[in-house]
Amino acid sequence: MDNFNQLNPWPVETEEKKRKQGKARLKGFMNTVAGGIIGSVLTITIIPHTDYLENIYSNVETKVSQLSEQPGNARSTSEGITVQKTAAMNNSQGNIANMVEEASKSIVGIVNKQTQSNRFPNGANINDSEAVESGSGTGVIYKIDGNSAFIVTNNHVIEDAEELAITVYGGEQTTAELIGADPLTDIAVLKIDAKYAEKSLEFGDSSTLRAGDTVLAIGNPLGLDLSNTVTQGIVSAVDRSVSVSTSAGNWELNVIQTDAAINPGNSGGALVNTSGQVIGMNSLKIAEDGVEGLGFAIPSNDLVPIINEIMRNGKVERPYIGVGLASLEEIPQMYKQSLPNDVQGGAMVTSIDPDSAAAKAGLQVQDVIVSINDTKVTNSVDLRKYLYSNLEVGDKVSLSIYRGGEKKTIQLTLTSNSKSL
Structure with missing residues (x-):
């Protein structure tokens, strides 16, 4: 089985998508572990960067300052969102529970819907089709501005979607507009009507993280039935490098390693510090028998510049x-x-x-x-x-x-x- 799992989409995969699922190598400290990284919390599969290899051989698989004036709501500036200084906090269980209760109001469930043609039993197409669930993941409301609220998630959660169904805290449902995405860094930004957003989370400064810092993962493991699940762990290491295969080609992600439990469906969810700030976006885990507590998140300091560029241009210009x-x-x-x-x-x-x-x-x-x-x-x-x-x-x-x-x-x-x- 594959050693790494980009928090595979939950739960629907077509045979075609399974065939296309890519492999990649983990580098750095994991260079002794064989295997590849497969599609993250959602189930959207990786599209090969080129079909050339398929043409020449068939046995190779191709392989994200000042505190806000309004607590919990990101402040808009001409330069976009920024990371915030981490405030000191009394880490008692009561305070952590209060923090989690507030932070969870910014966590959403995302269902990726794609058109599926209906067929007769003999395999012939019926002249109608419908958008069905292809996978699900998690997102974080990071900004509320006027009548709009903005969500960040993993690109693989929303890739190839024809409709994005959003479930917000409390169970209300709406649809999201895709502002833009960057497959290479596995980051996407969505927009919903602000009336569905109760609050937003600010980004903390991930450069201040040290091994041993307490972190919590909030997301929707295994789908929306377990929405707003919270797990606690520590930062196991910072500045890890993981090779991933994306629809834009192979890339090396800089990631935070954590032992907080993350599972399929957690992709795009928040890794927060004890002050309730987002310091990472849960994106990858090791999926191998006998291996536990090896999850990876894209650091907030890597997220913010990409988010700001997507907000400006709808994509990342390279x-x-x-x-x-x-x-x-x-x-x-x-x-x-x-x-x-x-x-x-x-x-x-x-x-x-x-x-x-x-x-x-x-x-x-x-x-x-x-x-x-x-x-x-x-x-x-x-x-x-x-x-x-x-x-x-x-x-x-x-x-x-x-x-x-x-x-x-x-x-x-x-x-x-x-x-x-």
Whole structure:
């Protein structure tokens, strides 16, 4: 079975989605654990970054300051939401229970509905279809502004949804509008009518966390029947790095490790400190027999910049080369025979956007990129991280590639596109 579980959606999966579920490797301290990360609390499956590998071989699976003036409601500024200083608190059981009771008012259940065609018993399509539950997860109301309330959750909770059904504290139901999402960091922002929102939670400063700090996870494990479940644990470690496979390509998430119990359905839920501030968004767990208490949350300090950009632009703008990639280690040997023996790593171009900078610069399918701006590329994640962390739209880059056995240099200027590279 898979070792990691991005808090798999609960509970409905089609056979097609099961087939598409991706794998990824956990890095850093977990490098001895084999396996992959599979779709988070919701059940939306990961879409392969490219179908090139399926075309060439079939046995490889492709693989988120000052305190508010109104307590509990995030203050809007020209720069968007911010993290807040953590206030001191008497951590008695009574105070924690009071905090949880208030924080739970900002937690929502999210049901991802997708259209399913009805069929006759013989398999023929009936000329009607309906939106049915494809999976469910959790969200956090983080801002109330006028007539609107805003929710943050995991992208995999809402991905491919045709309708997003929201259940708020107290059981009222409504539908949400998708403001925008970023598959790479697994973050999405939704909007509902403010009349359904009782309060919002502010973000605490995750950079102040230390191993041993008390944290609580609030969410909807196994679906809405267990809504607003609270579990308590500690921060087990900070600054962990986990490799995940997303619909925008492979990525390494910076995460908080916790032993607070999180389960399928918790994805997108709040990891809060004892002051009732969101310091992380529950997104991943290890799912392996004999392993307990290894859950992971995206830190609040990583969430806030992405949320603010989604609020401004509806997406996260990143520099764009215009290629699909596969790590060289994933490519069958027959496609690497012309490479020099000393080329042990790199990223193979598997597809090219015909209107992209890559196409204009002359990149070709099966080119192997081994460096970008003289920085070594050992796999597709290396290239993506350098591109997104060090470069901006409009920058000029130099790619060292192997085309067959010949080494070449390709110069291009980065553009912007909603696609992943």
